Amino acid sequence: MTTCSRRNFVSGVGALILTTGTIVSLKAQGESEKQEKPKRYAMVHDESVCIGCTACMEACRETNQVPEGVSRLEIIRSGPIGEFPNQEYEFFRQSCQHCTNAPCVAVCPTGASYIDPTTGIVDVNRDLCVGCQYCVAVCPYRVRFIHPVHKTADKCNFCRDTNLAKGKQPACVEACPTKALTFGDMNDSNSAVARKVRENPVYRTKVQLGTEPNLYHIPFGKGEHR
Amino acid sequence: MNSVLKKFAKLSAVFGVMLFATTVQAEQAKTEAKQESPVASFEQKLDNVRDPNHYCAQCHNLDVAKDQAVGTNHAGKFHGVHLTKENPATGKPITCVSCHGNISENHRKGVKDVMRFDGDIFSDEKPMYTAEEQNQVCFSCHRPKDLREKFWAHDVHAMKLPCASCHTLHPEKEAMKEIKTKERVKLCVDCHGEQRKRKEAAQQMTTEQKDKQ
Numbered sequence: 001m002t003t004c005s006r007r008n009f010v011s012g013v014g015a016l017i018l019t020t021g022t023i024v025s026l027k028a029q030g031e032s033e034k035q036e037k038p039k040r041y042a043m044v045h046d047e048s049v050c051i052g053c054t055a056c057m058e059a060c061r062e063t064n065q066v067p068e069g070v071s072r073l074e075i076i077r078s079g080p081i082g083e084f085p086n087q088e089y090e091f092f093r094q095s096c097q098h099c100t101n102a103p104c105v106a107v108c109p110t111g112a113s114y115i116d117p118t119t120g121i122v123d124v125n126r127d128l129c130v131g132c133q134y135c136v137a138v139c140p141y142r143v144r145f146i147h148p149v150h151k152t153a154d155k156c157n158f159c160r161d162t163n164l165a166k167g168k169q170p171a172c173v174e175a176c177p178t179k180a181l182t183f184g185d186m187n188d189s190n191s192a193v194a195r196k197v198r199e200n201p202v203y204r205t206k207v208q209l210g211t212e213p214n215l216y217h218i219p220f221g222k223g224e225h226r
Numbered sequence: 227m228n229s230v231l232k233k234f235a236k237l238s239a240v241f242g243v244m245l246f247a248t249t250v251q252a253e254q255a256k257t258e259a260k261q262e263s264p265v266a267s268f269e270q271k272l273d274n275v276r277d278p279n280h281y282c283a284q285c286h287n288l289d290v291a292k293d294q295a296v297g298t299n300h301a302g303k304f305h306g307v308h309l310t311k312e313n314p315a316t317g318k319p320i321t322c323v324s325c326h327g328n329i330s331e332n333h334r335k336g337v338k339d340v341m342r343f344d345g346d347i348f349s350d351e352k353p354m355y356t357a358e359e360q361n362q363v364c365f366s367c368h369r370p371k372d373l374r375e376k377f378w379a380h381d382v383h384a385m386k387l388p389c390a391s392c393h394t395l396h397p398e399k400e401a402m403k404e405i406k407t408k409e410r411v412k413l414c415v416d417c418h419g420e421q422r423k424r425k426e427a428a429q430q431m432t433t434e435q436k437d438k439q
Contacts, residue, residue, distance in 0.1 A: 052379075053411055055411050055415045080374075080381050084384060085370070085384030085385040086384075087381040087382060087384070089378065089382060177415040177418040178418055178422055
């Protein structure tokens with residue numbers, strides 16, 4: 001006859017909890033390793049091959065139903081450099097940088113501006129946005145605007161709700177005739193975008209602000225770059 | 227008697243007025259004639275001054291239906307603003323030979339004396355004149371500064387691409403006149419897209435050749 005004293009019972013249960021607990025925690029660790037890493041979508045604009053045709057701007061406008069007068073994406077032309085007939089122009093892409101540390105998200109009073117945790121895309125929830133324009137004012141890249149139809153803040157979202165949802169590349173990337181735009185996951189070291197960033201001289205703008213932007217540029221190579 | 231005299235006086239007065247009027251008219255007509263043909267510029271419109279485009283147009287038919295036209299160069303109608311403009315260098319109207327150069331009879335046999343504007347850069351046939359040779363004809367009147375003001379892309383294509391690749395001078399409506407942004411972008415995309423495809427294909431070929439070796 002074994003007597004189950006209170007002392008034996010408590011120590012037994014304690015040991016049981018201890019062992020099962022560690023097993024559970026071990027199991028959890030194993031699972032997290034199998035889980036996919038969250039994506040960090042980024043884009044590279046190769047200024048050395050961009051021809052400034054603005055096909056990207058047109059495609060964006062059409063795909064995302066952006067009205068005339070405002071734009072999510074702009075190609076800024078500067079130049080010419082050199083003498084006729086050997087002149088060149090430089091083209092700079094101005095659009096949302098999808099900052100990892102986004103000021104627009106930090107200032108939003110309603111939580112309408114947010115970073116999608118699975119993709120790293122900075123997006124706006126139209127139902128929550130009240131149009132206060134804090135984000136428009138705070139964005140150091142000057143890429144936000146108030147949508148004339150929806151009266152809410154709007155900007156590039158890498159076609160998250162349009163082309164990406166259909167499993168396609170963003171409209172601008174698809175439209176580019178010289179393949180100057182590369183889009184993909186920076187967390188995947190084998191992705192085209194990660195390779196582009198690794199194998200080319202790249203720069204990002206206003207890194208000193210600590211915004212951690214995700215729009216990379218391959219410099220034009222002539223004159224002073226931004 | 228008095229009444230007869232009065233009548234005569236009236237009649238003579240009317241005659242006098244009429245005579246005066248005719249002389250005045252004649253005077254006016256003279257002055258008008260003087261204004262029409264001032265002595266300083268002696269310009270006679272003679273029938274024996276032949277229309278310089280006439281000779282070309284005998285074969286390269288103006289305003290003929292396309293199915294009647296012979297050969298690729300003879301197709302279609304010749305329109306366009308150039309036929310109404312003057313050559314800024316000479317002040318004379320622009321004719322066929324202003325742009326197409328000194329043409330001999332042998333141009334029918336393909337002699338390289340007539341300027342042939344060929345805009346198809348993806349053609350397998352090598353054009354008779356390079357883009358630079360072709361464009362120099364255009365640049366003799368069209369200044370780079372004016373072209374840039376019109377559209378920046380003139381600068382980057384200046385001597386690399388024939389003007390005729392985008393511009394069409396002889397159809398009724400010039401293709402680039404008042405072109406919509408979307409159509410213009412499509413031109414860039416089509417041409418540069420094709421270029422990239424060919425480049426990639428060429429690279430593919432060279433790598434395959436290297437693999438074989």
